[in-house]
Amino acid sequence: MDEKAKNSAPAAASLMEEVLYEVKKVVVGQDHFLERVLVALLARGHLLVEGVPGLAKTLTVSTLADVIHGSFKRIQFTPDLVPSDLIGTRIYNQKTGDFSTSLGPVFCNLLLADEINRAPAKVQSALLEVMQERQVTIAGETHKVPEPFVVMATQNPIETEGTYALPEAQVDRFMMKVLVGYPSEEEEFVIVSRVTGVAQAVARVATIDQLVQLQAKSRALYVDPSLIQFAVKVAKATRDPASVGLGDMPRFITFGASPRASINMIEAGRALAFLRGREYVLPEDVVDVVGDVLRHRIVLSYEALSEGISADTIVSQILQAVPAPEKPLEAHVRVAASG
Known part of the structure; x- marks a missing residue:
């Protein structure tokens, strides 16, 4: 080899x-x-x-x-x-x-x-x-x-x-x-x-x-700008649910996720894509880690706790309201990554 x-x-x-x-x-x-x-x-x-x-x-x-x-x-x-x-x-x-x-x-x-x-x-x-x-x-x-x-x-x-x-x-x-x-x-x-x-x-x-070398290689994976935009929209939706059409959700959220959540969604998605043997990140890589990244960052209100609404429920609704970008063509991704 x-x-x-x-x-x-x-x-x-x-x-x-x-x-x-x-x-x-x-x-x-x-x-x-x-x-x-x-x-x-x-x-x-x-x-x-x-x-x-x-x-x-x-x-x-x-x-x-x-x-x-x-x-x-x-x-x-x-x-x-x-x-x-x-x-x-x-x-x-x-x-x-x-x-x-x-x-x-x-x-x-x-x-x-x-x-x-x-x-x-x-x-x-x-x-x-x-x-x-x-x-x-x-x-x-x-x-x-x-x-x-x-x-x-x-x-x-x-x-x-x-x-x-x-x-x-x-x-x-x-x-x-x-x-x-x-x-x-x-x-x-x-x-x-x-x-x-x-x-x-x-x-x-x-x-x-x-392992240190693998960390460096993982960090070098290409991430399409549309995926970064998606991560930012999802994180913002936890702070302002009404901006994505979830007007009845603000009463369930005391505090939303910080910008660190957006960063972690991309970093975790990139590592997951690396584990899956790719040199670029796909939308499903980021979507797969959204729940784990946001679960502990959403502070629920007393109303949410009394009604049995969990952070996972809120994340699920946000993902339905904020669709992931379309899967980019592999050839286009490789050209962008090499550039």
């Missing part, structure tokens, strides 16, 4: 398929969740995951870290957690009389923040800087986290006692929010068989350096 073939989108997608194949040796089902984890990795975004305990969220991320030969850390968020438990602190050495820096568990490639809403605001704000700036500040010194760096935070939808609501500024830092449901009866049978049987070993089919 020549160098050009190695660098092609289909070849890169093939490598990601190998990664997915190895992860699925251990994790059963959860195809949508696994796909979104890979999208977040390629797009350098963070993932907020909501699901009851026992659905292999931790297992998925730890297995993925093994497959790509990356570092993995898990932090159990509790009410007594302090920022230094997260980012690190300065330690005084009595023998030398000097201070040394002890770096916290955020210095890894894949960070699992388990039950993130159980930690107080000061801990959540400490995570804010590292998610956005990919660095932490300890005693005035700045320390960069390794690349790639992806935070996957989980929330338990069942228990609300003893939890702290995530501030909107932090929720907006997550590229996508994914809902993880129960497996089917057939999938659960396979899960029980695997867990109670001989443990499956996974192979390391990619390296961190390869």
Whole structure:
């Protein structure tokens, strides 16, 4: 295979398929969740995951870290957690009389923040800087986290006692929010068989350096201006539903999505197109990620909550009111991309 073939989108997608194949040796089902984890990795975004305990969220991320030969850390968020438990602190050495820096568990490639809403605001704000700036500040010194760096935070939808609501500024830092449901009866049978049987070993089919290269290639995919315009219209519709003919919807929305949502729709759609082996983005790539990108960014009013209207319902109506652009001709896209 020549160098050009190695660098092609289909070849890169093939490598990601190998990664997915190895992860699925251990994790059963959860195809949508696994796909979104890979999208977040390629797009350098963070993932907020909501699901009851026992659905292999931790297992998925730890297995993925093994497959790509990356570092993995898990932090159990509790009410007594302090920022230094997260980012690190300065330690005084009595023998030398000097201070040394002890770096916290955020210095890894894949960070699992388990039950993130159980930690107080000061801990959540400490995570804010590292998610956005990919660095932490300890005693005035700045320390960069390794690349790639992806935070996957989980929330338990069942228990609300003893939890702290995530501030909107932090929720907006997550590229996508994914809902993880129960497996089917057939999938659960396979899960029980695997867990109670001989443990499956996974192979390391990619390296961190390869993943960084794939991130750069994914970011180079061509995005037609009509798709950017579509993403902007969808995001604006969450702030001003009447502008797209949804005049009865404003009473259900307290706050809509920020411009970061438009950016994330394009970035996630581009990563999804890359996973699908294309060198350009199609409308269905962007449409497929709209729900995950907007779900956590729409703040519902009390009226919406009382009537049982969810953010997904609102997103579905917006997508009906804002049609996706027509699929561009492949030849035209390739000419525009090469130009």
